[in-house]
Amino acid sequence: MSVELAPFPVLAPLFLAAVLAALEHITNRHRILDLLSLATVAAVLVLDLLLLKRSFSGTVVYWFGAWTPMQGFPVGIAFVVDPVAALLALFAAFLTAMGFLYSWHRFKAVGTYYHTLMLLFLASMQGFCLTGDLFNMFVFFELMGVTAYALTGYKIEDSGPLEGALNFAVMNSIGGLMVLFGIGLLYGITGGLNLAWAGAFLEGKAGGATVAAAFVLLSLGFLVKGAIVPFHFWLPDAHAVAPTPASVLFSGIMVQLGLYAVARIYWVVFSDALDPAPLRLLLLSAGAATALLGAVMALLQRHLKRMLAFSTVSHSGMMLSGIALMDPSALAGTLLYLVGHGAVKGALFVCTGIILYHYNSVDEETLRGKCLPLKATGALFCLCGVALAGLPPFGTWAGKGVLEQSAGSLGYGWLPPLFLICSGITGGVVLRAGGSLFYGVGSANFLSSSAPSSGKYEEPEAFEEKGGTPRMMLLPLVLLVVVAVGAGALPQLQSSLAEGAARLADGKGYRATVLKGGAYAAAALPQPDRPGLAMGVAAALAAVAVAGFFFIPPDAVRPLRGLRRALEGPVALLRSLHSGYIGDYTAWFLAGAAVMTLFAIMSQ
Amino acid sequence: MSERFRIMLYLVSALAFAAALRAAFAGLPDFGAYCGAYGPLVLESMQGMRHAQQGVAAVTFDYRGFDTLGEEFMLFAAVAGALLLLRRQESERFREPKDQAGDRAGIEPAPAVLGLGLLMFPFTLLLGIYVVLHGHLTPGGGFQGGVLLATAFYYVYLSGEYGDLLEVAAGDTVARFEAAGAAGFLLVGTVPLFTGHRYLQNVLPLGNMGEPFSAGTLPLLNCAVGIEVTAAFLLVISAFLRQVLLIRKGKHS
Amino acid sequence: MNMLPFLVALWLLLVGLYGVSATKNSIHLVSSLFVAQSSGYLLLLSLGYLKGGTAPILDQVRVGSRPVDPVVQALTMTDIVVGAAVSALILACALQAFKKSGTLDPRRTPPMRG
CATH class of the missing domain: 1.20.120 (Four Helix Bundle (Hemerythrin (Met), subunit A))
Incomplete structure (x- = not known):
């Protein structure tokens, strides 16, 4: 047995x-x-x-x-x-x-x-x-939430973590409530809570407003977790203040699990009941907006962890765009990207943890040129910057490459350039921070140096010991980088994920396996093509260019002054949107929820 | 964002959202005419298969017992989190609980309050135990009974004996009880695994329907949850009371 | 058709979220959130209701009436525990934040913004 x-x-x-x-x-x-x-x-x-x-x-x-x-x-x-x-x-x-x-x-x-x-x-x-059960999913969603709020507020000596935990808890509870409403609607229609059962019940029936609303309400809850615009506001508040191990988990996997849930419920429950075209448009536009806004906001930060948090928002938007294509090969690319991004982002958070350990600060301006002694950490930090942009052979390159290939073949030719911009910016700001911290390059720039959250002095989270960086802190950093490389370099992972994505996207097969038993009959898949190197190299070069732009002395070039004046207004507007006040976040949430629900109902 | 803009944005969105959901509700079965398969299947099968008569308890602890495991640990996590957030900071110190008014030396609870507290404590305790033990027969169960049990201890605080309450909850006994309650549920579920059954499978003797020892594992799971919930609420209440009564700024008095 | 309880649930949700959106006090915030949470209970319970139904406890069912759906009641109980857990944590955060800043107003200049 x-x-x-x-x-x-x-x-x-x-x-x-x-x-x-x-x-x-x-x-x-x-x-x-x-x-x-x-x-x-x-x-x-x-x-x-x-x-x-x-x-x-x-x-x-x-x-x-x-x-x-x-x-x-x-x-x-x-x-x-x-x-x-x-x-x-x-x-x-x-x-x-x-x-x-x-x-x-x-x-x-x-x-x-x-x-x-x-x-x-x-x-x-x-x-x-x-x-495989919808309500069970909700229970674990909330358990994940409750533990995450507590971990976010871990450093009670500061007020930042308390505010972050509060915003996080309220926004995610509202998200959970939306999931519950979605469960209610779905239970009212199908009478079941098992995903496969609900999908089998809806299969072949005309969708209609109630089914569409159930999908959108469920997605809304998971998209709050996934930090999709305009539900993303809590994420930078929480991720930037959480202790390092929690930040690694939040940015590396928790946010992405929200997106995974959207993919899962779509394919298992709704894929044979709803018209995919409007849903694709809905999720794709939300994803693209998230990717852009996150990247731009990352540019405006000097608080390292907050900058990384906004970069997570941007990458989460890219992954949602991948899921929104509703295509198995795009899904495979997204999953590969998820692994690559999680490892790289985790490594970056460990780097900031090491910086925090030595200097009790995560502020780009205060620390400029002060981190010279941290040679290994600095080199790995900058390497992770280009890796985040998608330099081959990192997992981010492979995942994004697969995703871009399928986006092109599905007729979404505008996605690869968008990804190039967002990867370039999010990788570039990491390089900018790496250059100024570890090599003392550059000076206070007009975009980020005015940021209200600076992270100038942070409560230490670990007992300090004499000597350099503890080995047990460097070990996870190295392991994460190795995994990030492995995810891209090993073709086996790509082909297994192609099979996995094909099975995730096969709603009928999933339902039959769960409800009728028996082994899953997997169709043999052709070996997927390896992604090309060109886009990866281009994204890495874009990141270097973005970083290089910020290293130009501010008064050396005349046109920069004009640019600075032109950008003052929009920057102030973007900053005021991210006000840190939970009332604003709730109003934005409801606005987004209303638009999405109305659109989905009217289009079905 | 200005106050006015925020409220306007909210109201407009609320109207649109309400319109959307109103349209969605139209596709639901009429209120009072629900005909889903789940409830009837449970109600039909639970008597024969589990000798259980209380549908909600059967769903909570048997059919969907795994949800309840998650639910119990959610409370467990909330207590751990609250204790983490309400720990004494390095810049704070404990002090003696004393009356805020300067002209009184100590706190003398009025005799009526004390008497009422003494009266209510045992009755609430007994009611809580009853509700936990009969969770699989009558309305109630481990969660409800556990809250009642914690309320009994809250009477101790209300009658002015908060020193006693804090003493009870400050030691690690309550924390151990809480962990034991949470782990107990989990372990009851693992027993069937040793005989080749599934996790949380109800393999205990089923007894006669309507008797205290019936429906297999249901009473056991109810007790585990009851212990966990009682201890959880005691810990949270005392953590908040400690913040209000005992912890003050400053290193030493 | 009769969908009044569902609409009441919707009303509770929107009123509760209004409270969250307009809040000037963290304790008020928790209370508002709880109002919004209660909409979930009402929605679930009214979904499973049967006209003339009784509690799903089989030794007490009157002749001629049917027991209502027990599943939604179990789900509601889970959701109540969720609400309690979240409230405890938010209150703990609010209490510590109050000690820091001396105010419960979440609109005070937050450390994390921009």
Whole structure:
């Protein structure tokens, strides 16, 4: 008898979270808590690897409580593990492991449930990836939220984290409420909560306003998590102030899980009930707007973590554009990009964590030229800058390349240039910061030096020790860079993701596997073409050009002064939009929600 | 964004959103005429298969027991998070709880308040235990009973004996109970795995319908949740009280 | 057709979000959010209602009436726990922020903006 592994990636961290909470009061707990949590994450990693391997030979369906469908109706909750679900779970576990390595032995205030919360966060991400039940998805969505709010507010000595956690909690709760409304509508129509059942019920029926509204309401909730314009405001507030390991997880996987959920519910539930053309337009325009706005806002920051957070917004928009094409090969590219971006962004956050550890600041202006001693960190930071833009052979290059190829063949020729601009800018600002911090190049520029959030002095998050950067902080940095390279350099990952995406996009196959049982019959796919090098190199060059532009002395060139005057107004407007006030965010949320719902209902 | 613009933006969007949802609601079954398959299937099968009579408990702890696991840990996470956020900062110190009014030395709860508290405490405690234990038979269950149990301890605070309450909750006993409640639910679910069954499968003897020991694991899971919820609310209440009553700025008095 | 309870749920949602949008006080913010949350409970419960139905506890069902859907009630309970969990965290944040700035007004110049 083979042991069914599916529930254990959730159960193991949940159980250990409870155990660690009970161990909070023992003395000398630092080492024990670190060891136990790392061992748990390692176990989850192995479990996910095994699940991934199994899922390729057939989707794993696990009915909790042995409640298999009764008269064809699923009365229980099922985990449905297909390659994409397993791969995302694996990636989440990997990033959590990197977070724990970074915080090894040094994290302050460890006595107050840091490990417990991180493990709960891991468990919620595992459950969110693996589940095949809509309400179960909502439960893990909220569990992920609750732990994430608490982790965001971790540094209570500052007011930034408290504000960030508050905005994060309110916006995501509103998002959760939208998911709940969507669940209500879908339950009213189909009578079921299982994704496959709901999809099978809707298959072939005329969609109509209620079904369209259910899709949009569900998506709205997940797009808040995915930080899509105009629901993105909470993200920079929260990611910029969270402790480093949490930032790695938030930017590397949590935001993207929101987008994954949109893809999942679209393909499984709605793909055979709704007209895809208007939905494609809706999601594509939201994605493109997000990509642009995020990139522009990243240009305007001097607070390093806030700059990286806006860069996450931009990349999240690019990934939504990829999902919005509603095409298996574009989806495969998006997933590859997700892995590449998560690793690179994680590495960048670890770099800022190291900077924070040494200088108690994450401000580009204060630190200009002060980080010269951090040779290795500086080199890796700049390498990650070009990697973020998509230099071959990083995973960002491969994913974006696949995505651009399919966008071109689907008739969306304007997407590759848009991606080039956004990648160039987001990579360029990292290079700008890297140049000024680690090599002392450039001077206060007219775009970012006026930013109101500076990050000049930040509360330290780790106990300082004598000597250079602790090895246990550099280890996750190196590992993340290695994974980012591996994701792009190994053609196996691309072809497995092509298969995974094809299976995610096969709604009918998914429904049949869950409801009728039996192995998933995978159609043999041709080996996908490797993406070309040209666009990747071009994006990296664009990033260098953007950085170079900021290194020009401000008064050396006359036209710059004109540009500066011309940009003053728009910059002030953009800054005032991101006001940090939750009331504004809510009003923008409802405006976006109204436009999206109305559009979807009228177009169906 | 100016106050006025924000409110206008909100109102216009609210109107549009309401119109959209109004159109969406038109496709729902009429209020009071719901005919989904899920509820009837549960109600028909739970008597025969589980000897259970309380539909909500059967759904919560059996058919959709895995959701409840997540729900219980959500509360667990919220408590851990609240304790993280409400920890004493390095710039703060503990002080003795004392009356804010200068002309009174200590706090003397009025006899009526004290008497009422003494009266309510055992009754609420008993009611809470009853609701937890009969969760699979009558309305209520671990969540509801747990909140009642925590309320019983809240009477201790209300009758002026907050020192006692803080003492109860400050030690690690309550925290251990909370962890045990959360882990208990999870472990009850793993028992069937050792006999080759599925996680959270209800493999215990089912008993006679309507009796306290019936419906298999339902009473056990209810108790685990009851313990977890009681401890969780006690911890949160005492954390907030500690902030208000005991923690002040400044290193040392 | 009768969809009044659904519309009441919508009203609760929009009124609650209005409170969040116009808030000048963090405690008011939490209360408003809870009003909005309650719309979810109402929507779910009224979806599963049956005309003349009774509670889904089988030994108490009157002759001639049918029990209502127990599933939505279980979902509602989960959602109530969500609301409680989130409220506790937001209140904890508000309390600590109050100690920092001496005000509960979230409109004060926030450290994170622009």
